Amino acid sequence: MIQEITILPGRDRNGQAEKFDAITMRAGETISIVGPTGSGKTALITDIELLAQGDTSTGRYLLLNGQVPDEEMRYNPTKKPIAMITQNTKCFTDLSTVDFLTIHARARGISDPSIVRRTIDLANTFTGEMIHPEVKVTVLSGGQTRSLLIADAILIGAAPIILLDEIENAGIFKQEVVRLIQSTGKIVLFVTHDPVIALLTKHRIIMSNGSVQKVIAQNELELRAAQNLLELDQRVGDIREKLRAGHMITHVQLA
């Protein structure tokens, strides 16, 4: 059982040693990774995905439960404790959504038949475009695919660590994702440019020039700011959904 994952420092893009001792993330924690374009966010999350052992461009090392992970954990997909979902993650299989989830649930030894419906229902709370159970996974939109895979990772997948790389950009209700994911007991990292996700996560890793600059813990003030931003974001989201559905906006909705 993975209780914690630790990042040990490597080098920045100029080859200088990173200035932190170790970052340990524990089960049930949400962490965002923020920073300007090109600051090394994807490189950091990729180090975690690969369970790097000084063998990537950053020279970082990863520990699981304080130990060097064994080769099986790194290279055997059935043992790997990490699921990564990016903007480019797609399902390549000629199956309907319901069949795809049924096979995954069977492979994971889950016998409760309601798991498939619950996973599709959960995915539909993350996306404004309803996923129909009989639709083929290959024809799902980008937002639907990410919603389905996140719901699948939460309810069916066994991976205790979930990495989400810039999921916010297409048709995803990200506040729902953060809210629901916080109660799963998993370690979840979001690479994000989105202030709502950044403020809702318990910790925030700040990147610059390929290195970790600091780690900020969520505080009361930021949590309140997040709530205000969330209300604003909700209103923007409502208007976005109306526009997507072809409606017109009245000044009352903008007030």
Ligand SMILES: Nc1ncnc2c1ncn2[C@@H]1O[C@H](COP(=O)(O)OP(=O)(O)OP(=O)(O)O)[C@@H](O)[C@H]1O
């Ligand atoms: N510590 C490092 N050492 C060497 N190269 C690095 C390091 N960190 C990042 N890089 C390289 O710098 C480039 C930009 O990094 P990366 O793609 O991770 O940035 P990003 O913050 O994810 O950017 P974006 O917001 O545009 O997605 C990549 O080619 C990456 O391999």
